[in-house]
Amino acid sequence: MLKEWRHRRAVQRVKPGDGRPLKRFRWWQMLTRALFHLRLTDDAGRQMVYAVDVRHQNQSEGYVKAHLYLDGRHHAESKVPAVFPVQGGTVEVRTSAFGLKRCHYVTAEGVEHQLVPDPASAEGRRARLDRAHHALSRWIGILSSIVLVIGLILLILQLAEQVTRAPEGVAQYVGTFTSPIDLSAWGNVVVGLVTVAASTERALRLRYNWLLDGGAG
Incomplete structure (x- = not known):
């Protein structure tokens, strides 16, 4: 029920485009x-391109906006997380601190399809690497996950040390x-930069885990 309420709220936030x-x-x-693309066909057989x-850096209003275009024209906009009604379903957009974590077309029957990234975008280039060098791409993905796990372990160790050394902490117990x-x-700076890079790489593939990528943020 909570998920449905959030879905309705997101749809209500959608504003018409200019x-x-x-x-x-x-x-x-x-x-x-x-930038992601989606091709659909309406009931009359006409192809539509969404x-x-x-724009991740455009946060002057305190939040990120997603813009929906239809056949090259601005059709709608919404604060993220966004849910845009489209032909046959909705397009759901969610962001993280490192990029997108969701950009999917969800049909009325609940079937999900990730939108296709623009070839010139970072997400498109990462997808092209995966198609051309799948083994290398897979190892890069594994390395990113390993880096985030190590970063999380180091963070937990440091927090545990700080908490138990606090003047009125849990050390007495x-x-x-x-x-x-x-x-x-300098070591902490390097670890921070490496974990940010790992989460950014995962965001290019729309991969997100609240514990790994959220902790990196």
């Missing part, structure tokens, strides 16, 4: 913009914990 044309994707927008455009891994300030 008809402006969709701008082509530029190479310098790879880490600040996501596009979802998300469980004793003092000392992390077996003592990273320098």
